[in-house]
Amino acid sequence: MALARWLVALPFLGILVGVAFVNRVEPLVLGMPFVLAWIVGWVVVGAAAMTLVYFVDPANSAPESEDGGERS
Amino acid sequence: MNAALVVIGLATLAALALGLAAHRGLRMTLEQWTVAGRGFGGLLVFLLTAGEIYTTFTFLGGSGWAYGRGAPTFYILAYGSLAYFMSYWLLPPIWRYAKRERLLSQPHFFARKYDSQWLGVLVAAVGVVALVPYLVLQFQGLGIIVSIASYGSISPTVAIWIGAATVTIYVMISGMHGVAWNAAVKDALILVVVVFLGIYLPLHYYGGFGEMFRAIDAAKPGFLAFKPTGQSVLWFQSTVILTALGFFMWPQMFSAVLTSKHEQTFRRNAALLPLYQLILLFAFFSGFAAILQVPGLTGAQADQALLRLSVQTFDPWFVGVIGAAGVLTALVPGSIILVSAATLLANDVLRPLRPDLPDSTVGLTARIFVPLIALLAVYFTLNNPPTLVALLLMGYAFVTQLFPALLCGLLPRNPMTKYGAAAGIVVGVVGVAFVTETKVGFADMLPFLPARVGDVNVGFAALILNVVAAMLVSWATRPAPVAAASSST
Numbered sequence: 203m204a205l206a207r208w209l210v211a212l213p214f215l216g217i218l219v220g221v222a223f224v225n226r227v228e229p230l231v232l233g234m235p236f237v238l239a240w241i242v243g244w245v246v247v248g249a250a251a252m253t254l255v256y257f258v259d260p261a262n263s264a265p266e267s268e269d270g271g272e273r274s
Numbered sequence: 275m276n277a278a279l280v281v282i283g284l285a286t287l288a289a290l291a292l293g294l295a296a297h298r299g300l301r302m303t304l305e306q307w308t309v310a311g312r313g314f315g316g317l318l319v320f321l322l323t324a325g326e327i328y329t330t331f332t333f334l335g336g337s338g339w340a341y342g343r344g345a346p347t348f349y350i351l352a353y354g355s356l357a358y359f360m361s362y363w364l365l366p367p368i369w370r371y372a373k374r375e376r377l378l379s380q381p382h383f384f385a386r387k388y389d390s391q392w393l394g395v396l397v398a399a400v401g402v403v404a405l406v407p408y409l410v411l412q413f414q415g416l417g418i419i420v421s422i423a424s425y426g427s428i429s430p431t432v433a434i435w436i437g438a439a440t441v442t443i444y445v446m447i448s449g450m451h452g453v454a455w456n457a458a459v460k461d462a463l464i465l466v467v468v469v470f471l472g473i474y475l476p477l478h479y480y481g482g483f484g485e486m487f488r489a490i491d492a493a494k495p496g497f498l499a500f501k502p503t504g505q506s507v508l509w510f511q512s513t514v515i516l517t518a519l520g521f522f523m524w525p526q527m528f529s530a531v532l533t534s535k536h537e538q539t540f541r542r543n544a545a546l547l548p549l550y551q552l553i554l555l556f557a558f559f560s561g562f563a564a565i566l567q568v569p570g571l572t573g574a575q576a577d578q579a580l581l582r583l584s585v586q587t588f589d590p591w592f593v594g595v596i597g598a599a600g601v602l603t604a605l606v607p608g609s610i611i612l613v614s615a616a617t618l619l620a621n622d623v624l625r626p627l628r629p630d631l632p633d634s635t636v637g638l639t640a641r642i643f644v645p646l647i648a649l650l651a652v653y654f655t656l657n658n659p660p661t662l663v664a665l666l667l668m669g670y671a672f673v674t675q676l677f678p679a680l681l682c683g684l685l686p687r688n689p690m691t692k693y694g695a696a697a698g699i700v701v702g703v704v705g706v707a708f709v710t711e712t713k714v715g716f717a718d719m720l721p722f723l724p725a726r727v728g729d730v731n732v733g734f735a736a737l738i739l740n741v742v743a744a745m746l747v748s749w750a751t752r753p754a755p756v757a758a759a760s761s762s763t
Contacts, residue, residue: 227498237499252359
């Protein structure tokens, strides 16, 4: 869980810090300017990381009860 | 009267009819009117929270900024995704606390956490102030759509009045019930239209995405990357942080969170909704396609780019379909904003001041506020407002000032006192209002800092002042620890 949680830091670093280093148009990726494709790439990677976090987080394996599977 | 206008007119009437039909057979108490009696299932809650991002802002504003500014429009894609990633950890504790304490609104949350009714009133006031530019944005979008789709036969001014009147009538009669089903129709229609335009226009005019971007890059070098100064990378970073933190601070977003039945919903959505954000790409592509095809739109006119290109490309009836999708993207969020603002004023500002008022009077007052708020927004809309994106950024600059106090409130040992929270919010909001009104940049006030600091988003700079003020005042007003006080005597 701890490891997966650190994965989610990646899109934040990629988008907030990384953009400073990839602020250019060429090479085009899937027809998009490089900096746009970079942001899109991190959104997709982030969504994958969140999916992983969702499945390894024990809070989500509890059945959906009325009190929302509260963690202690 | 042309085909486009007929289609748009029919769509508006259908939306109105759907809204009015939704309230039949219900007694409209305040709770029914504002949160539909908390009776919405998961799908509608998803549509209300996810669909929130598909407003006139994304449709016309996102494409307009792609047309007028280029790369800076990419921030819109970044902030929503980062906000949803954070929501995995941010929303469940808010939801749990609100459920345990039976809270109904965002001001309630602050009032209970800090044990101060006045802080709740302050938070409600900030919410209303932030919602007004957001409402102006929707009205302005309506004006653009109707005047362009009528091929100039209806002036923007008349279009804004028609749009404002429609939203007002609709909201006063059916409240949130009317919004829900129209939200579903709106989302489906806008997704189809935006994806179609975003693919068709680049292929039709340039033969492909790569060809389009190469042509733009050749015609306007530097347009597709962040600029060295002004809307630079530093601007992008500060703006994304500001708007990502503010994403869930909107009063209507907060209410949508409270309507959920399970906290797992938020964690699941944290992975799904960022991908839903990618639809924004197609709005960008439409705006970029317009650059070389309908050149010469400057300033706030850039918001017309998508529609101007559509008029040039398609038959009137299809322009009507695009316009109808656009009208719904303004009508639905416009109604949600109006309901939220009116409820905040009646329930979270008026009620604490006059606790003896009966529920029915508060409910009636909320409805009376609706046309007043709409009139205020029409006034601002008709007085030379900036571009749609600039309006939304203004709203974000205000609403994000609530974030530090909210985050501290969720900590096990809150380092902030109620005075500190209030001081931070006031300093942040006044800072934003001062800079917006006087156009004095932070670089002018603090000339000893390097010139690049001037690129930092105004709201982000105000957020830093907010945190500093909150820390200082909290430190000064911290109650003496009980143990220390008793041992010293």
